[in-house]
Amino acid sequence: MLPPPPAHSGPGVWGGRRGRGCCVVWGAGLALWNVGIAVVCVVIMAAVFALVLLPTITLLYVGFLCHSRVLHSPSPICRYLDDNSCSALIILGFVMMSPLVVVAAATFCGLAHRLRLFQLFQPMARARHRGGGLVWAWDEDLRAWV
Numbered sequence: 619m620l621p622p623p624p625a626h627s628g629p630g631v632w633g634g635r636r637g638r639g640c641c642v643v644w645g646a647g648l649a650l651w652n653v654g655i656a657v658v659c660v661v662i663m664a665a666v667f668a669l670v671l672l673p674t675i676t677l678l679y680v681g682f683l684c685h686s687r688v689l690h691s692p693s694p695i696c697r698y699l700d701d702n703s704c705s706a707l708i709i710l711g712f713v714m715m716s717p718l719v720v721v722a723a724a725t726f727c728g729l730a731h732r733l734r735l736f737q738l739f740q741p742m743a744r745a746r747h748r749g750g751g752l753v754w755a756w757d758e759d760l761r762a763w764v
Contacts, residue, residue: 655738670722674715681707
């Protein structure tokens, strides 16, 4: 992306500066756009983490559900589990959680990189100048750590 023009530039190739009211409207639009992109990122991250951590969540839920000192539910699955096996499920769930969190984070970062989610954020400096409106630069030479 190119930097915005200096404040003293005339209405040439870059265009002049927008008026105060137009700046506020464009700034609000860009802020709303960036918030929308952030919400999409959070929803995708929550879906990836929920999907990857589902085995751990299941083990912990069944372990705590059936243990006699925690909930001791009359659920049908609890007939097959005693306190020792419930404790083993709880321990296994917590042991599995750490590597699965790393896998979920790596999966989300790879997905965000592939979908170019972080390149959709627009800087607020675009609200001050005329010329491009909302212009996205899909530069193939851009390298960024995600």
